[in-house]
Amino acid sequence: MIEVNNVDKSFGGNQVLFDVSAKFETGKVNMIIGQSGQGKSVLAKCIVGLHEVDNGSILYDGRNFSELEGFARRDIRKEIGMLFQGSALFDSMSVEDNVMFPLSMLTNMTKKEMQDRADFCLDRVNLLGKNKLFPAECSGGMQKRIAIARAIAMKPKYLFCDEPNSGLDPKTSIVIDNLIREITYEFNITTVVITHDMNSVIEIGDNIVFIHEGRNWWSGDSNSIITTENPEINGFVYASEFMKDIKALMQKKIQ
Amino acid sequence: MRRLNNIGKYFLMVRIIFSRPEKWKIFYVRIMNEIDIIGIKSLPIVALLSVFMGGVIALQTAANMTSPLLPEYTIGYITRSSTILEFSPTILSLILAGKIGSNIASEIGTMRVTEQIDALETMGINSLTYLVLPKIVGAVFFFPIMIIFSIGLSLIGGWLAVISSGLSNTETYIFGLRSFFLMSDIWYALIKAIVFAFVIVTLSSFYGYYTKGGALDVGRSSTQAVVISSVVILICNFFLTQMILL
Ligand SMILES: Nc1ncnc2c1ncn2[C@@H]1O[C@H](COP(=O)(O)OP(=O)(O)OP(=O)(O)O)[C@@H](O)[C@H]1O
Numbered sequence: 365m366i367e368v369n370n371v372d373k374s375f376g377g378n379q380v381l382f383d384v385s386a387k388f389e390t391g392k393v394n395m396i397i398g399q400s401g402q403g404k405s406v407l408a409k410c411i412v413g414l415h416e417v418d419n420g421s422i423l424y425d426g427r428n429f430s431e432l433e434g435f436a437r438r439d440i441r442k443e444i445g446m447l448f449q450g451s452a453l454f455d456s457m458s459v460e461d462n463v464m465f466p467l468s469m470l471t472n473m474t475k476k477e478m479q480d481r482a483d484f485c486l487d488r489v490n491l492l493g494k495n496k497l498f499p500a501e502c503s504g505g506m507q508k509r510i511a512i513a514r515a516i517a518m519k520p521k522y523l524f525c526d527e528p529n530s531g532l533d534p535k536t537s538i539v540i541d542n543l544i545r546e547i548t549y550e551f552n553i554t555t556v557v558i559t560h561d562m563n564s565v566i567e568i569g570d571n572i573v574f575i576h577e578g579r580n581w582w583s584g585d586s587n588s589i590i591t592t593e594n595p596e597i598n599g600f601v602y603a604s605e606f607m608k609d610i611k612a613l614m615q616k617k618i619q
Numbered sequence: 620m621r622r623l624n625n626i627g628k629y630f631l632m633v634r635i636i637f638s639r640p641e642k643w644k645i646f647y648v649r650i651m652n653e654i655d656i657i658g659i660k661s662l663p664i665v666a667l668l669s670v671f672m673g674g675v676i677a678l679q680t681a682a683n684m685t686s687p688l689l690p691e692y693t694i695g696y697i698t699r700s701s702t703i704l705e706f707s708p709t710i711l712s713l714i715l716a717g718k719i720g721s722n723i724a725s726e727i728g729t730m731r732v733t734e735q736i737d738a739l740e741t742m743g744i745n746s747l748t749y750l751v752l753p754k755i756v757g758a759v760f761f762f763p764i765m766i767i768f769s770i771g772l773s774l775i776g777g778w779l780a781v782i783s784s785g786l787s788n789t790e791t792y793i794f795g796l797r798s799f800f801l802m803s804d805i806w807y808a809l810i811k812a813i814v815f816a817f818v819i820v821t822l823s824s825f826y827g828y829y830t831k832g833g834a835l836d837v838g839r840s841s842t843q844a845v846v847i848s849s850v851v852i853l854i855c856n857f858f859l860t861q862m863i864l865l
């Protein structure tokens with residue numbers, strides 16, 4: 365379980381996060397949703413320590429990450445897999461080298477074992493056979509999937525995905541969603557997914573945190589997001605007429 | 620104030636760079652790679668520059684020897700001393716600051732703005748050690764070799780210029796090269812090469828690593844890296860000369 369306690373974060377004079385607290389449970393897909401520019405990515409980067417928090421603390425299964433330094437912090441990070449919003453693939457390395465990179469740096473696996481693991485991960489994201497391409501030769505959606513393969517290569521205990529299916533077609537999107545859900549349950553991972561995609565939220569979200577104006581505005585599960593009367597969340601999730609209709613249908617289904 | 624802050628940040632960065640590499644085998648491969656990029660790929664420009672530099676020094680010296688009291692071997696003597704003391708280590712490092720410095724700053728800067736450095740860090744890898752230490756080792760190892768190479772070619776350039784213009788002959792030129800030779804001059808040149816290599820790599824990495832923003836800022840960082848490395852090379856050159864030669 366990852367606990368976020370009363371986190372504040374500002375850049376210069378611009379405060380982005382205000383007293384954010386949240387709990388992300390183990391073996392569950394935890395969603396962070398919210399409008400663009402409300403601080404979702406900043407929150408994720410604070411949790412993995414790429415930004416230092418101004419106030420508050422982050423606990424990984426009771427280990428106070430914010431108080432740790434250098435090596436101790438790196439040990440926790442070795443248990444983290446992260447998918448960045450912009451994929452962040454190493455563009456000097458081929459697809460399979462990207463996936464094998466954390467293995468070669470951090471484990472004592474043999475070449476063969478690494479190759480097998482890379483093939484396995486690439487297979488999970490439907491990219492087997494593209495091993496030798498370079499990131500620049502791949503489409504945006506492929507880059508996303510390679511990044512997911514890299515994030516799961518180390519069998520992480522904590523998995524962060526910043527918009528895993530933005531830029532993907534609906535079908536691939538579902539494949540990725542299912543993959544995230546499967547590995548979460550299979551390996552009992554604490555998964556945190558940042559998304560705009562309401563389809564994923566309803567499909568795979570176990571717990572949902574709605575970030576609005578830098579605050580944890582609302583949290584609940586995927587049923588309560590359908591029944592909630594919170595005006596901001598309704599304004600966000602059910603912004604279009606189409607979604608409003610869906611909400612009505614869903615509410616009927618739940619009753 | 621910001622400048623002072625940067626100096627502190629720079630020394631902090633250098634301290635973090637010198638941590639134990641994650642895997643020695645990968646570290647070794649990365650060093651070889653950097654020697655290729657920083658060193659081997661710079662050899663053509665170094666060669667070209669050195670030959671012409673030596674030629675011009677020899678010609679200038681010959682042209683300015685108006686006094687009949689100056690022996691002809693002065694040409695060789697002056698070409699050798701200026702090449703070893705200043706031209707090869709300093710001028711070459713300034714040129715390489717432009718080539719290597721901008722290359723390093725833009726490579727690391729691009730990795731910063733595309734979150735590749737963040738990706739390294741979240742994996743639990745010390746990104747500074749992984750990225751910069753092989754460059755430092757590669758450059759510090761290869762710069763002295765490059766400087767010796769350059770000194771040799773520069774002296775050959777001087778010889779070619781002298782012979783082809785008929786200003787002197789081979790024996791006199793070589794006699795000049797060998798007169799009043801001090802081994803310590805070579806050591807001095809090598810020390811300068813090592814210091815300048817360190818300056819170029821660490822400063823360029825610094826400006827690349829702390830790039831903020833996007834592609835435009837990467838360009839700005841790489842310009843800054845070249846300008847600041849050059850200035851620092853000149854300042855170090857002054858103090859090294861004072862410390863070692865006096
Ligand atoms: N490194 C930074 N320095 C300064 N300000 C930043 C930095 N990163 C983010 N911000 C600011 O923090 C705010 C929140 O940004 P963030 O990237 O978290 O948004 P987001 O919720 O992830 O949006 P999106 O859905 O578009 O990705 C923005 O106003 C942004 O300008």
Ligand SMILES: [Mg+2]
Pocket residue numbers: 404405406449526
């Ligand atoms: Mg974001």
